[in-house]
Amino acid sequence: MKRILRFMVRYLPRLLLAAVVVVMCLLCYVFSLLERPINDGNKMYAAGDYKGALETYTKVRESEPANPLLFYNIGTDQYRLGNYDEAKKELESAVRMPDKHLSSRAAYNLADAHFRVGEKANEPSARIAAWRESIAYLKKAIDIDNDFENAKKNIEIIQRKLKEELDKQKENKDQNQNNDQKQPPLSANAKQVLARAMQLSKDGKYAEAKSMLENLIAEDETAGQLSGHVQRLDDVIEIKAGRKPKTKIDASNTDNDLEVI
Numbered sequence: 001m002k003r004i005l006r007f008m009v010r011y012l013p014r015l016l017l018a019a020v021v022v023v024m025c026l027l028c029y030v031f032s033l034l035e036r037p038i039n040d041g042n043k044m045y046a047a048g049d050y051k052g053a054l055e056t057y058t059k060v061r062e063s064e065p066a067n068p069l070l071f072y073n074i075g076t077d078q079y080r081l082g083n084y085d086e087a088k089k090e091l092e093s094a095v096r097m098p099d100k101h102l103s104s105r106a107a108y109n110l111a112d113a114h115f116r117v118g119e120k121a122n123e124p125s126a127r128i129a130a131w132r133e134s135i136a137y138l139k140k141a142i143d144i145d146n147d148f149e150n151a152k153k154n155i156e157i158i159q160r161k162l163k164e165e166l167d168k169q170k171e172n173k174d175q176n177q178n179n180d181q182k183q184p185p186l187s188a189n190a191k192q193v194l195a196r197a198m199q200l201s202k203d204g205k206y207a208e209a210k211s212m213l214e215n216l217i218a219e220d221e222t223a224g225q226l227s228g229h230v231q232r233l234d235d236v237i238e239i240k241a242g243r244k245p246k247t248k249i250d251a252s253n254t255d256n257d258l259e260v261i
Contacts, residue, residue, distance in 0.1 A: 038069060045073070050080045068097040072106050079113050084120075087113045095140070104144035108151050111137035115158055124169050131162045190216060190223045197229070206237050 041056035057074045064070060075090030091113065094106035111134040118130030135158055141151040186194065193216045200209035210233040217223045217230070
């Protein structure tokens with residue numbers, strides 16, 4: 001007991017002093033973070049003043065050119081301003097930083113930037129290439145942070161859009177190939193039957209006109225190109241009967257905007 005008391009009398013003041021020094025150092029560090037110039041830009045960004053935030057970040061960069069947060073913040077801010085190419089340059093640098101939390105978020109935002117570039121692309125090939133890049137960076141974000149749920153969700157969204165685009169391009173290619181193939185000219189009999197069917201259509205006798213063309217297509221090899229007329233007649237008959245046409249209607253995509261971390 002005496003040894004313990006002697007130890008406390010001798011060393012306790014030193015331990016307390018060391019603890020106070022550590023606490024003071026931590027407080028100084030926290031206050032220094034709160035007073036960083038970069039935080040002025042963060043406040044502007046949070047308030048939606050993206051131009052003001054960009055000006056502040058750019059000014060801070062003059063004294064902190066290697067600060068990894070600036071690559072991330074400027075890139076994300078440029079994304080908000082719709083400057084996707086500028087955003088990509090900044091975020092590509094942030095992705096290479098050793099801080100895993102920062103690099104995973106940078107990869108996520110970089111993926112969004114590539115996605116938006118693809119949306120604005122006029123050429124299908126450029127759109128497909130940009131969306132593939134977007135998926136690659138989302139996978140990188142997940143590799144760094146396996147619990148990144150937003151990244152997993154966005155991969156599903158963009159993969160679906162990419163598949164739709166690829167299917168559309170394949171369909172257009174097949175259609176162009178079919179159009180390039182020379183159709184045999186209609187036979188004299190086919191021309192006569194088509195003329196009668198068109199007259200029946202003008203008279204409102206759509207079912208009779210459709211049946212006439214279907215029989216012609218079955219009997220005359222030159223009449224295959226008239227299948228489109230049959231489909232249109234079928235749609236008219238369905239509409240007249242109060243039913244929806246059987247032709248597939250292309251609906252616009254209704255996915256919500258992708259999130260930005």
